[in-house]
Amino acid sequence: MPVELTPETRAQCEAIISRYPDDWKEAAILPVLHAVQKEWGYVPMDGLKLVAEMLEMPPARAAGVMSFYPMFFKAPLGQHVIQVCSTLSCVLCGAKDLVEHLKEKLQVDVEGTSADGKWTLAKAECIAACEGAPAIRIDDKLYRDLSPDRLDELMAELD
Amino acid sequence: MPTFTINGQEVEIQPGRNVLQIAADHEVEIPHYCYHPGLTAPANCRMCLVEIEMGGRRGMMPSCTQMPAEGMIVDTETDAVKANQKAVMEFLLINHPLDCPVCDQAGECELQDYSYTYGADHSRYHEHKHIQPKKDVGEHVLLYSDRCIRCTRCVRFCDEISGTSELGYFNRGVHNEIDIFPGMPMDNRLSGNTVDICPVGALLDKEFLFKQRVWFLQSADSICPGCSTGCNIRVDVNKERIHRLVPRANHDVNDYWMCDDGRHGWGYVHDDDRLLFPTIGQGDDQNLVLWTAAIEHVREKLEAVKAEHGADAIAGLASSHLTNEEQFLFGKLFSDGIGGGTIALQDATSSEGDVAFKSGFTIREDKSPNARGAQEILSAVVGTVASTDVVWEGIREGRIRALLLMGGNPLARFSDAEREALAQLDLLVVNDILAGDVSRMAHVVLPGAAFIEKSGTFTNYAGRAQRLNAGLEPPGDARADWEILRDLSNAMGCEFTMDTAEEVMGEVAKAVHSFESVTHENAGSGGMQIEAAG
Ligand code: SF4
Numbered sequence A: 001m002p003v004e005l006t007p008e009t010r011a012q013c014e015a016i017i018s019r020y021p022d023d024w025k026e027a028a029i030l031p032v033l034h035a036v037q038k039e040w041g042y043v044p045m046d047g048l049k050l051v052a053e054m055l056e057m058p059p060a061r062a063a064g065v066m067s068f069y070p071m072f073f074k075a076p077l078g079q080h081v082i083q084v085c086s087t088l089s090c091v092l093c094g095a096k097d098l099v100e101h102l103k104e105k106l107q108v109d110v111e112g113t114s115a116d117g118k119w120t121l122a123k124a125e126c127i128a129a130c131e132g133a134p135a136i137r138i139d140d141k142l143y144r145d146l147s148p149d150r151l152d153e154l155m156a157e158l159d
Numbered sequence B: 001m002p003t004f005t006i007n008g009q010e011v012e013i014q015p016g017r018n019v020l021q022i023a024a025d026h027e028v029e030i031p032h033y034c035y036h037p038g039l040t041a042p043a044n045c046r047m048c049l050v051e052i053e054m055g056g057r058r059g060m061m062p063s064c065t066q067m068p069a070e071g072m073i074v075d076t077e078t079d080a081v082k083a084n085q086k087a088v089m090e091f092l093l094i095n096h097p098l099d100c101p102v103c104d105q106a107g108e109c110e111l112q113d114y115s116y117t118y119g120a121d122h123s124r125y126h127e128h129k130h131i132q133p134k135k136d137v138g139e140h141v142l143l144y145s146d147r148c149i150r151c152t153r154c155v156r157f158c159d160e161i162s163g164t165s166e167l168g169y170f171n172r173g174v175h176n177e178i179d180i181f182p183g184m185p186m187d188n189r190l191s192g193n194t195v196d197i198c199p200v201g202a203l204l205d206k207e208f209l210f211k212q213r214v215w216f217l218q219s220a221d222s223i224c225p226g227c228s229t230g231c232n233i234r235v236d237v238n239k240e241r242i243h244r245l246v247p248r249a250n251h252d253v254n255d256y257w258m259c260d261d262g263r264h265g266w267g268y269v270h271d272d273d274r275l276l277f278p279t280i281g282q283g284d285d286q287n288l289v290l291w292t293a294a295i296e297h298v299r300e301k302l303e304a305v306k307a308e309h310g311a312d313a314i315a316g317l318a319s320s321h322l323t324n325e326e327q328f329l330f331g332k333l334f335s336d337g338i339g340g341g342t343i344a345l346q347d348a349t350s351s352e353g354d355v356a357f358k359s360g361f362t363i364r365e366d367k368s369p370n371a372r373g374a375q376e377i378l379s380a381v382v383g384t385v386a387s388t389d390v391v392w393e394g395i396r397e398g399r400i401r402a403l404l405l406m407g408g409n410p411l412a413r414f415s416d417a418e419r420e421a422l423a424q425l426d427l428l429v430v431n432d433i434l435a436g437d438v439s440r441m442a443h444v445v446l447p448g449a450a451f452i453e454k455s456g457t458f459t460n461y462a463g464r465a466q467r468l469n470a471g472l473e474p475p476g477d478a479r480a481d482w483e484i485l486r487d488l489s490n491a492m493g494c495e496f497t498m499d500t501a502e503e504v505m506g507e508v509a510k511a512v513h514s515f516e517s518v519t520h521e522n523a524g525s526g527g528m529q530i531e532a533a534g
């Protein structure tokens, strides 16, 4: 389990924390979680303890904050994470087809990771792109107006 | 004093008190969940909303965080307020399992009570309920999160009072639940308070779980005998047994809290080893006798020792587990009955020191409830309270031939050297509640009462005299220790006529200056500060 951070990530976390008041370091939790997730790919519970320590906050509170946000992952995921928006506009415009297509193509259920470890399929609540429905997120990037074919092309590019 | 109005009634603004509290002072009940007077107020449950008009604007505001202002108009009974209460109740019950018949909280549940008063008698929700898990969150505490209404009182308790922050607020929306960090359970000695303040049946005391329906319980107000803090408690009993202890609010002592040691420390009261009958004779020769015979036997033996070796050959080891009234009679037994002798007070200090929490709540190192009262009263009655070393030395050197050993401390332990000394005595009288090696060495055993089996007062570390009330009869032939000591004193020539602990306090007040104004009535339910010893 990766409970160590590279000196670079640690320095980055410290830089983030230094922007917040000394007696209120826990306010830095979101950017710090992003930074550590970037290194580990997810935030394991031991890693979260380390984060809580850096932020001088109780682990239970750190875990509470992390669990509020769906963009932080508790378990290892595939190399790429596809989040299909499952809110109204996207569902009306075909998000369900995208999900079915991905399930078939990757042989996984929602929340599952493909056997080769490359792809994780997830749903997301509104990702603020109704005008481009159905929209998805792959890792940090937003893609609009998708169809199963367009999705195949995108995935081929990333593979 | 500036004023504002609640339901048309003009009331005074009290500094530091919010609308909900002032309303309660004037018998206007505003239902609330997340607000607890001992914690900060997040105003998250929205049950306490009332209509407030101020400066020409009218709106719904949480009364638990709203401070009143001159001229403010507060209405707690309008249609809008009632509609909100009803809506909040409906939301809270959407995923609730409605399992009152098997819930420990039933009968003292705010969800139940408010449903009757402010809610509806049916649910409009026909969808599947989201069911949250039952979890073990600590040594003493279970969390049935399906019943939880996410008021966060328990989380705030751990953040603000114990300062241990083991509980957190996880996930969101309908999945929102209270939990611990994986593998880090609630590990603080105040954890049981979370069960008390949970307004519903979500947090449960493992020891009390499924033991009693609360409406069968009868209560006596008492004082925890676990340490010199002297937390004010209520003892809930049924069918001759204690079922739980819960704190009573007292801002001068324990606020709303008590520690887990005290809360769960009463097991000895119902121990199989309780001393039930007076006995004469040692070891296997201990014979049950009537009280009159036991007292007469002690008198004879004491007189014999006194005749042969003088009053100074008699000593008493007092116990700070006994009440002020009992200390007084113990002192009198020596000063007036025996006419001399040495009294020392046994020490109940533990090695852990005082254990203080973030809020200031402190579990004290003195694991007895009445060391201060004992010291004060005994020195007033007999002059000097000797150190216990003097007594042990006196026994070892053969100067002390008879010892009255007072017990009542379930944790009392004697060293080998002390037991050897006890074996040397011509007369060992043990007045205690639990059988042990020392009671087996005794020539006479006098079975006394545990804290819940008698009335009286304890003086806590800060000099506050506080009342305990009997909620149970002593088991077998055991008696309140003050009755035993009264009879023993009378056998030795005193002429005490009091029939109640309260009457004994009347005598204490006459004899001990600092107790001058103490009566059971004055001490009331919250105790009274006695004058500094001087
Ligand atoms: S467990 Fe009880 S005290 Fe804690 S949030 Fe739930 S209802 Fe409130």
Ligand code: SF4
Pocket (backbone or CB within 6 Å): B224, B225, B226, B227, B228, B229, B230, B231, B254, B258, B259, B260, B261, B262, B263, B362, B363, B364
């Ligand atoms: S702090 Fe002392 S008096 Fe209070 S509950 Fe604990 S043991 Fe009892």
Ligand code: FES
Pocket (backbone or CB within 6 Å): B031, B032, B033, B034, B035, B042, B043, B044, B045, B046, B047, B048, B049, B062, B063, B064, B065
């Ligand atoms: S008690 Fe006021 S909002 Fe909960």
